[in-house]
Every structure is written in C-alpha cells, then in structure tokens.
C-alpha cells in the first residue's frame with residue numbers, strides 16, 4: 411500500500427507518522443518564566459549535531475492557536491532543561507501533557523520533585539538519570555502550526571553510575587511508540 415500524503419489530513423498524517431517513526435525519545439522539558447516552572451513532554455525530538463551539540467524539538471500550538479508554554483518560555487528566556495523519563499515516570503509524563511494555563515505549574519500541580527543542579531538553568535526533575543541543560547540556538551520556519559526549535563546542549567547531568575570511563579552511557583529511557591510508551595529492550 412502506498413500512502414500518498416497529499417491525500418491525508420493533518421490528524422491522520424500525525425497518526426501515521428508518529429506510529430511509524432518509532433521509538434522516539436521523549437524530551438521532558440522544564441522551562442521557567444516569572445517564577446512558574448513548566449514541565450511538558452515532546453517526542454518530535456532528535457539530536458542533529460554533536461559539534462555544536464544541537465537537538466531539535468518540534469513544538470505545536472495550543473488549541474486556541476497560541477504557542478505552547480514551553481515554546482513561549484524558551485523563546486523568552488532562551489533556556490530549557492531536557493530530562494529523560496524512565497518506566498516508572500510514564501504516568502507522570504502523560505499527566506504533564508495536560509494543557510494548563512500559562513501561570514499554572516505542572517511541577518506544583520503534579521507535585522514533581524525538582525532539583526536545581528545549575529543556577530543558570532531551569533531545575534531538572536529530581537529523579538532523572540540524565541538532563542541536558544540547553545540554550546536556545548535557532549528556530550526553523552516552516553508553514554503550519556509547528557515550530558522546530560533548535561537547542562544547544564551546554565552541560566549535562568548524568569548519574570555517576572550511568573556512564574563509564576570510556577563515555578559509554580547506560581540509561582534506560584522510555585520512548586514514544588504510537589500512543590503508548592516503550593522501554594528500551596536488549597536484543
């Protein structure tokens with residue numbers, strides 16, 4: 411079967427693409443603006459370069475057409491802390507996708523424990539195995555409702571026992587597969 415994208419509407423393209431390009435890592439992004447901590451998951455997320463160390467996150471709009479809080483905060487403060495979720499976080503990640511008012515904090519509402527590891531960046535989720543402390547780098551203009559945001563990783567937190575002396579990393583993130591989450595499995 412050939413699926414011709416010009417005959418497929420946005421919702422169904424989303425369903426097909428996000429069910430096909432799997433598993434996708436989840437950027438569980440903490441931003442901060444006016445003392446309000448925002449925390450939301452994004453799976454249109456990928457590293458695109460190691461030097462400079464860049465990742466791309468594609469952020470859509472809210473139903474009312476305004477930018478999602480994460481995007482508004484990144485554009486304003488130029489900072490984001492990307493955390494990685496593990497199996498036991500799946501339900502909490504899902505909760506963090508609940509649309510909240512801009513002045514309402516997911517961190518407070520869902521009682522997420524955070525830890526300010528670096529003064530100049532939003533705090534990371536306290537139990538994360540690894541977090542990327544990022545600065546805004548650029549956005550890529552495309553038609554439609556999505557803004558691909560490029561972030562530069564400046565520093566990284568990683569639990570001591572999750573990286574070895576050869577810089578091999580052993581973290582067990584969950585990823586997005588269609589509408590479900592999947593944990594990494596060994597072959």
Ligand SMILES: Cc1cc2nc3c(=O)[nH]c(=O)nc-3n(C[C@H](O)[C@H](O)[C@H](O)COP(=O)(O)O)c2cc1C
Pocket residue numbers: 436448449450451452453454455468469470471477478479480481503504506507508509510586
């Ligand atoms: C696992 C998962 C992945 C998601 N990925 C994206 C994504 O890549 N882009 C996007 O715009 N929204 C994505 N969402 C929806 C956002 O998390 C949701 O719109 C959230 O309310 C945005 O919060 P904010 O307004 O605080 O930024 C995802 C939701 C879930 C549960």
